[in-house]
Amino acid sequence: MPNLKATTALVTIACLVLSLALLLFPWLMDLVPSDGTWRDARLRAWAPAMPIFGLLALGWSTLGRLVRKRGALGVGMSPEGIYHWSRFACCFYAWEWISEIRPTAQGAPRVGLAVAEPSIRPDNGEENWVARIDRTRRNSTRLGVTGLAVNPGAAYIALVF
Structure with missing residues (x-):
């Protein structure tokens, strides 16, 4: 997306x-x-x-x-988890780390991910050094859906599914 x-x-x-x-x-x-x-x-x-x-x-x-390593920004889903390509970093969250997906409308429509990451994360080729910063990872759990090139409802339904 x-x-x-x-x-x-x-x-x-x-x-x-x-x-x-x-x-x-x-x-x-x-x-x-x-x-x-x-x-x-x-x-x-x-x-x-x-x-x-x-x-x-x-x-x-x-x-x-x-x-960042990738030119395009957005959200990607794979069988392993979710990728969030933002302005400076790509953060990967495995499906088993995500405990809840919440839609919010505070400021702008967003999808918030409740993520419990392990203390030692496996390396991911898409992530760069900026993605290792805790603040960047916390901010990347809030996916802004207004800028996506799809219906915001489709992004939420795909993530919940």
């Missing part, structure tokens, strides 16, 4: 535009006349640090393609 290419492209473009705005933020603040309010003072205090956030957003939008 691949992600929509338009969704991937729009997220990348949005991150690039945001990073450009943050990189240019100090210059833009110099062009705006000061009005003496506390909001203006706060913006001017944060202006020198904004390029750092711009570099982080630029890295988020461009480095994912270099770090």
